[in-house]
Amino acid sequence: MHELDLRTHGRELVERQWLLPGERIIVAAPSWRLPRLHGISKPRTDFSDHVRETSANVRRFVRIVVEEAFFAKSTGNAMRIFIKPDVVITGHDDAEAAEAVINYLRLSGLWVLTDRRLAYLVPDGQVKSRRRSGLPDNADLPAPEDVALSTAAEFDADRYRYAGLQSAGQYHLVEFPDGSTIELVDAEG
Numbered sequence: 001m002h003e004l005d006l007r008t009h010g011r012e013l014v015e016r017q018w019l020l021p022g023e024r025i026i027v028a029a030p031s032w033r034l035p036r037l038h039g040i041s042k043p044r045t046d047f048s049d050h051v052r053e054t055s056a057n058v059r060r061f062v063r064i065v066v067e068e069a070f071f072a073k074s075t076g077n078a079m080r081i082f083i084k085p086d087v088v089i090t091g092h093d094d095a096e097a098a099e100a101v102i103n104y105l106r107l108s109g110l111w112v113l114t115d116r117r118l119a120y121l122v123p124d125g126q127v128k129s130r131r132r133s134g135l136p137d138n139a140d141l142p143a144p145e146d147v148a149l150s151t152a153a154e155f156d157a158d159r160y161r162y163a164g165l166q167s168a169g170q171y172h173l174v175e176f177p178d179g180s181t182i183e184l185v186d187a188e189g
Contacts, residue, residue, distance in 0.1 A: 091180025
C-alpha cells in the first residue's frame, strides 16, 4: 500500500467511494490537523494524546525547518512561515458547527462540501504529509485502490447555508442558523 496524496487523489476517491448518484462536489479540501477554532473548545483528549500530539508537533517542526532550509538554499526563496489554515470553525461550544469538532479531526482527511451535504472523511491508510502532498511526482501515481473513506462528521444541506467563496476567494463559507460557521480553504485556488 502506498501513501495517499490528499491533494492529488482525494477528490477522485470521494467521487469513486462516497458521492451519491447525481451529487456534485463544490470543494474537497484536504486537512492535516485540527481546524483553527474560534470560540469553540478543542475536543477532549487524554494525557497520551497530548504526548503523541507534542511529539508529532516537534517532529513536524524539525522536518519543516530542515525542508525549508534545503528548499531556500536550493531555490533562493525565503522560508514560508505563515500557512493559512485548511479549515476555520467559528461559534461557541453549543453551536451547530461545534458538532463537527470531534477527535477524528486530529486525523488527516478531507472536508467535502457538495450540493447536498458537508462531511469530514477520513482515509484508512497512510497519508502524505501536507508538505509532500500535491507535488508533481505524485500526479503520475494512481489513486490507491485499497484505501477506504470513513465518514467522521456529516451535515445535510438543510442544516446549513452555503454562502460561496469569501475572504478574497480563499474560503468556502458554510453558515448555520445559529450564526456559527465552517470555512473551507479553496483547494483549487
